[in-house]
Amino acid sequence: DAKTTQPPSMDCAEGRAANLPCNHSTISGNEYVYWYRQIHSQGPQYIIHGLKNNETNEMASLIITEDRKSSTLILPHATLRDTAVYYCIVRPYNNNDMRFGAGTRLTVKP
Amino acid sequence: DTAVSQTPKYLVTQMGNDKSIKCEQNLGHDTMYWYKQDSKKFLKIMFSYNNKELIINETVPNRFSPKSPDKAHFNLHINSLELGDSAVYFCASSQGWTGDQPQHFGDGTRLSIL
Numbered sequence: 001d002a003k004t005t006q007p008p009s010m011d012c013a014e015g016r017a018a019n020l021p022c023n024h025s026t027i028s029g030n031e032y033v034y035w036y037r038q039i040h041s042q043g044p045q046y047i048i049h050g051l052k053n054n055e056t057n058e059m060a061s062l063i064i065t066e067d068r069k070s071s072t073l074i075l076p077h078a079t080l081r082d083t084a085v086y087y088c089i090v091r092p093y094n095n096n097d098m099r100f101g102a103g104t105r106l107t108v109k110p
Numbered sequence: 111d112t113a114v115s116q117t118p119k120y121l122v123t124q125m126g127n128d129k130s131i132k133c134e135q136n137l138g139h140d141t142m143y144w145y146k147q148d149s150k151k152f153l154k155i156m157f158s159y160n161n162k163e164l165i166i167n168e169t170v171p172n173r174f175s176p177k178s179p180d181k182a183h184f185n186l187h188i189n190s191l192e193l194g195d196s197a198v199y200f201c202a203s204s205q206g207w208t209g210d211q212p213q214h215f216g217d218g219t220r221l222s223i224l
Contacts, residue, residue, distance in 0.1 A: 030209070031209065032209045032210060034212070041217075041218075042217050042218070043114070043200050043202075043215035043216050043217045043218050044153065044200070044202075044215045045215070046212040046213065046214055046215075049210075049212060051210075085151070091209045092209050093208055093209035093210060094208065094209065095207070095208075095209070096141070096143070096155075096158050096165070096204070096207035096208075096209070096213075097155070098155065098213060099154075099155075100152060100153035100154075101152075102151070102152070
């Protein structure tokens with residue numbers, strides 16, 4: 001019962017930008033957009049989160065549309081080590097409920 | 111310098127046994143969690159613990175009980191293990207439990223019930 005929709009899989013060429021879309025059309029005003037990834041047999045790794053504004057850190061950029069109904073995670077220069085399942089999660093401010101969906105399996109190819 | 115560490119990494123045991131999984135975080139966080147990832151790879155929260163307040167996901171059987179001896183540790187005890195308990199269990203921590211605080215995960219404990 002995740003509140004987000006993501007494509008099940010995507011490919012990206014090594015060295016190119018990977019743009020992962022997420023639809024969250026029912027997002028509420030106090031809900032954050034989070035991105036995590038899970039590399040095979042490891043725990044979910046936090047990437048980035050945002051509320052309204054675009055965000056950037058050393059790993060990625062998060063672009064949130066003005067109406068907040070969708071977002072895009074951008075990995076600027078994908079490497080083979082970025083191959084993973086990427087989860088987009090909508091999380092309320094007032095509790096710790098974080099629901100993981102099926103995510104997008106990103107495969108970075110040489 | 112592992113931030114959230116779990117032991118053991120693998121746990122193989124028989125139905126009916128009681129087992130524990132340990133979790134420790136060195137991030138100075140005050141909130142810890144347990145998640146279960148089933149065979150279909152869906153992650154679901156089981157427990158949240160902050161400042162002596164425990165929040166339990168209503169779907170978790172009472173055979174599962176978490177214990178926090180101090181702020182850095184949040185261990186999971188499972189009684190009378192069943193086949194359906196086979197899964198990967200992840201511990202996580204955050205500073206506070208509001209939605210603006212990221213949760214940081216350990217690498218999981220793969221539990222297999224024979």
